Amino acid sequence: MPAQPQTGPIAGRLPAETLAANFADLHPPLSAHEARVAADRCYFCHDAPCVTACPTSIDIPLFIREIQAGRPETAAREIFEANILGGICARVCPTEVLCEGACVREAAEGKPVEIGLLQRHATDSLMARQGHPFTRAAPTGRRVAVVGAGPAGLACAHRLARYGHEVVIYEGAPKPGGLNEYGIAAYKAVDDFAAREAAWIMGIGGIEVRHGQWLGREVTLEALRAEYDAVFLGIGLSGVNDLVVENPALEGVHDAVTFISALRQTRDLTTLPIGREVVVIGGGMTAIDCAVQARALGAESVTLVYRRGRDRMGASRWEQDLAAQRGVRLLFEAAPVALEGEGRLTGVVFERMAEGPEGLRPTGERFTLPADQMFRAVGQRIGETSGVETAHGKVVTQGCGRTTMDKVWAGGDCAAGGDDLTVTAVAQGRDAAEDIHGSLTE
Known part of the structure; x- marks a missing residue:
């Protein structure tokens, strides 16, 4: 059966109701009962390795104890004292490698206390109230x-x-x-x-x-x-790093940061064009977010390619697994060397890479992935x-x-x-x- 022709990115690959489901809240909030059940799992460790793992040093056992006692807003104030952006951090932090990764229950059972969801429960509870939890001091004149x-x-x-x-x-x-x-x-x-x-x-x-x-x-x-x-x-x-490849100036080649920004600001996702066969270059969170969302918009195939091994990716293993569960294919130890197409992108040529004592080196083995859209997520400057x-x-x-x-x-x-x-x-x-x-x- 002949391959389908490359048509390039188009809008409206999926109906609005499907897009709404694909972009629903990744971690729906806990109810009050669910939060108290989750809080009951905390051992309230005296040395609290979860606190040490948190860059803002939130007193995690203390705020979880407040939730356990039915005082989520008091818990939130403890969080906000250390991290005034505790609401967004509860949603986007890689808790699996920070607080939850250090949780004693993770080590003992492979199932940590749901610290991120508990933090969201607390902060959302307080932010839903009128007013601000902190009082500004008298003006200093500075x-x-x-x-x-x-x-x-x-x-x-x-x-x-x-x-x-x-x-x-x-x-x-x-x-x-x-x-x-x-x-x-x-x-x-x-x-x-x-x-x-x-x-x-x-x-x-x-x-x-x-x-x-x-x-x-x-x-x-x-x-x-x-x-x-x-x-x-x-x-x-603010700057986006470029890829050094042959034939880079083709229609259908974009940077992932701009794509994610446009998606975040688009009210009607049916108006956002996406390719049929999408390739994403990179190994960090931006690459994962780009790849998962390209698939959610209706791309038939999305392949994320990283030049090093899986264990060297900047994105956590949890995020890698999320991408795979959402239908993203992950390829490792390959780097792009050329883009194919006449005016419009039709394929990306890769070379296999090997990492040894001398560092990363090309092996000479090449392969091509068909693509009508490519996103680069190779770092910013x-x-x-x-x-x-x-x-x-x-x-x-x-x-x-x-x-x-x-x-x-x-x-x-x-x-x-x-x-x-x-x-x-x-x-x-x-x-x-x-x-x-x-x-x-x-």
């Missing part, structure tokens, strides 16, 4: 500029506002939230949660957001340093830094985010030492705020 309204910037701004400082956030995108708004899979944060959380965080007062303000274009670091008492950079990684020292594509920081430039701190994905996780960005933004506050009041 002003701080935060560049970037992503997780690091929001965490930093909130902590500074709590201390009474005036904060102005400079954000290039139309909405706050950073990757929480534009860069995660839609099924992980449904119902505009990222936008609602950002608004809730800024409900403490004392925070102004100015959109359409890109560092190095509408605003400069020199001007901010002159106008404000301190500056925090939470600019993320930092954008404009306006003179702040960088190394290996990240801002150089010391201690709690201090850069080599006076009055300037940095945190999140743009700063060295992070894990490119929302929870790590929150911790760095929070800790930088504490350091900034100390420098402004010493």
Whole structure:
């Protein structure tokens, strides 16, 4: 039987009701009864390895005990003291390799306490109430500029506002939230949660957001340093790495970050084009999110190809298994070398790779995957830094985010030492705020 002709990406491959089911909440929330049952499984360990595994050091046994006692809102306050973005982190954190991966029940039984779902139950309960759980201190008269309204910037701004400082956030995108708004899979944060959380965080007062303000274009670091008492950079990684392949300029070749952002902002998913045979290049969470969502949009086949072995992937094994369960084919130890097609992509040529003492090397064996759409998810790079020292594509920081430039701190994905996780960005933004506050009041 002859192969079907390549038609290229088209919209509406699946009906609206099927798309709604495909993009439903990945982890539906627990009921009050389910939460108390899940909380009963916690041993409340005195050494609490789950706390050590959490980048924001949430007192997990304490908040679970509050849920067990029927006080989820008290539990939420404990969470928010350590992590003001505890709501989104409960949805997107790789708990399987952080808190739940360290859980004693995971080691003993292979089934950890459902910490992520319990955290979501608590934070959702409090956020559903009117008002903000924290009170802003009296104004200090000090002003701080935060560049970037992503997780690091929001965490930093909130902590500074709590201390009474005036904060102005400079954000290039139309909405706050950073990757929480534009860069995660839609099924992980449904119902505009990222936008609602950002608004809730800024409900403490004392925070102004100015959109359409890109560092190095509408605003400069020199001007901010002159106008404000301190500056925090939470600019993320705005550039997308390219693939070095033959014949790269073909229709149907995209970067995964742009695809995920467009999907997140599209109200009617039937209008979003997707290919019939899709190939995704990469091994991190962006690659997984891209591949799973391409399949959910109606691609007949989606193949994710990573140049190293499975155990070297940045995405957790849980996320890899999720992709496989959703119909994504995973191929390892292969790298793209050429794209085929006349004007439009029809195939991707790969070369088998081998990893040994000398590192990764090509074997000379090649194969071709048919494709009418390809997404590259091979990492991002930092954008404009306006003179702040960088190394290996990240801002150089010391201690709690201090850069080599006076009055300037940095945190999140743009700063060295992070894990490119929302929870790590929150911790760095929070800790930088504490350091900034100390420098402004010493």
